[in-house]
Amino acid sequence: MDLYPCLPLLVVLLQPALCTYNCSSDDERTPGNSDITVDCGAATITLEINLCTAQWSGFNTTDLALNGKHNITDCLGSIDSSVDPPVIRYQLPVNHSQDNPCRQSLQIVDEAPDPAGPFSSFSSIQSVIITGYIDTPRSDQGLISYSTDLYYHFSCRYPLEYLINNTQIVASxxxxxxxxxxxxxxxxxxxxxxxxxxxxxxxxxxxxxxxxxxxxxxxxxxxxxxxxxxxxxxxxxxxxxxxxxxxxxxxxxxxxxxxxxxxxxxxxxxxxxxxxxxxxxxxxxxxxxxxxxxxxxxxxxxxxxxxxxxxxxxxxxxxxxxxxxxxxxxxxxxxxxxxxxxxxREDRPFAASHSDDAPSEREDGDVTGLVVGVVFGSAAAALLVLGTWFALKKFYWVGGLPHALA
Missing domain, CATH: 2.60.40.4100 (Zona pellucida, ZP-C domain)
Structure with a gap:
């Protein structure tokens, strides 16, 4: 192996491990924004850090950790040397529960909708924003330091409302x-x-x-x-x-x-x-x-x-x-x-005809005659009772009383 490209690193940064990976001279620089990639998945956020630039800066892979959790193994990354350049890969669950040892910041925010979008009639919308970082231990000894601290910041924004349309139902x-x-x-x-x-x-x-x-x-x-x-x-x-x-x-x-x-x-x-x-x-x-x-x-x-x-x-x-x-x-x-x-298609039934419930004229005449007969019969009976009463009264005072006293 040609050791010449590694000589400056051995002398200046004391990082011989850099030569064990497929790193090019383009990676001999201070890390920048292009050295981090973020995949915002529905269940997991995947982060990848350029391994070569991190090691060129003087840090091992074990020095980098999610959200400052350097003492937790689950918050450390894993090396993937099958890609070019090799990367340090981190996976972070999309949740904010106590079971997540590398907890990140999760915030629900209100935002104004796009006036030309499908939700323009809404007064406001909401999104969840998940933020975090990957860093190295801070240089906290002495007044000055000639080594750089690495800090990679990431953010994933998830809208909480969606438009799903024109999906034709097939079965269930x-x-x-x-x-x-x-x-x-x-x-x-x-x-x-x-x-x-x-x-x-x-x-x-x-x-x-x-x-x-x-x-x-x-x-x-x-x-x-x-x-x-x-x-x-x-x-x-x-x-x-x-x-x-x-x-x-x-x-x-x-x-x-x-x-x-x-x-x-x-x-x-x-x-x-x-x-x-x-x-x-x-x-x-x-x-x-x-x-x-x-x-x-x-x-x-x-x-x-x-x-x-x-x-x-x-x-x-x-x-x-x-x-x-x-x-x-x-x-x-x-x-x-x-x-x-x-x-x-709706089948419209015919309307039912009205039933004829009115009584016939003959039935009306029979009912009327019956009522009139009852009235006249009652009046005749009343007259007969009154006539009998007056006759008895006259008989009692005129002829009946003297006979009763004899």
Whole structure:
């Protein structure tokens, strides 16, 4: 091995280990921003540090640790020499629990939405920002030092609301995912439709379509979601065609605290699963078609349990909130879409005829005669009683009394 490239390091930095890795002369410099790469995953944040520049600066791999935790083995990195240049790799779980020995800073922030985005009607949106650092032990001896301290700062921003749309339902559930450089929780969201209250039997749509007023059970859940975030449905609605931003024709199932009469929200904002059910209907624009298509959409919000409860409590308090109102869109929302579901065309039965319950004229005459006869009969009986009484009275005073005294 040619030892000449290593000679300055042996003399100046006393780092012979640098020559054991595939390092080039380009790495003989002070570390910069390009020497750290960050992958913001949904469950794990992966960090990679250029091994060569760190060692050229006079540090071993064991000198670098996550968030200042130099005495904890789990917070130290692992060397990967199979890549060029070799790197020190760190993996940090995306959570803020006590079980994470390399705990990082996690902050929920309110932000203004993009006025041209799908959540422009929201007053504010929320994101979770996770920050941390990788550093070397500080030089704390003496007044001055000729060695540099290394400090790599990283940050991952995760929006808490997303727009998921135009996903056609095939069987029982749909999982839609996209990703970007900032990281996303969208791949943990799923929507499914069922035909029972136990949410155990996936919905099966017959070829002729579902009968009108069939009860449909919808479930939106977060699968393998790291951290304490619950699922809150801000707004669920249906359209006759696939979702688009300019669509005006829609049937609301519920928006925030306002729930339609034939819709029931059974669980929302209480766990990582939200559920509601509704009765099938048809769009009148499909009146000339044998089936009516229904696309179901939900604006989904991920929120901390306390924040979900705070938003839900507004339904009982009925007051204006300073944060994003429950039921209004924000840039931290996601629209989950199912469809199309098909309902059969409505068959309209003929109206039943009115029954003729009026009595005939003959029946009226018979009833009237009966009443008149009873009245006249009663009057004749009364006259007969009065006549008999007067006759007896006259007989008693005129003829009966003298005979009685004789």
């Amino acid at each position: 559930s749909v999982s839609v995912a996209t990703s970007d450089n900032n990281g996303t929780f969208i791949d943990t969201l799923e929507m499914g439709v069922f035909n029972d209250t136990d949410y155990g039997r996936p919905l099966s749509v017959p070829s002729t379509g579902l009968e009108l007023r069939t009860r449909i059970y919808v479930e939106v859940k977060a699968v393998n979601l790291t951290g304490n975030f619950y699922v809150l449905l801000d707004h669920c609605f249906a359209t006759p065609t696939a979702y688009n931003m300019t669509q005006m024709e829609q049937q609301n199932f519920f928006a925030g605290c306002s729930v339609e009469q034939r819709t029931s929200v059974t669980s929302n904002g209480l766990s990582k699963v939200a559920r509601f059910d509704f009765e099938t209907f048809r769009f009148v624009q499909h009146r000339d078609q044998p089936k009516s298509s229904i696309y179901v959409h939900c604006i989904v919000r991920l929120c901390e349990p306390s924040k979900c409860q705070e938003l839900l409590s507004a339904c009982s308090k009925r007051r204006r909130r300073s944060l994003t109102p429950f039921g209004q869109e924000s840039t931290d929302s996601a629209t989950v879409t199912l469809g199309p579901l098909y309902t059969a």
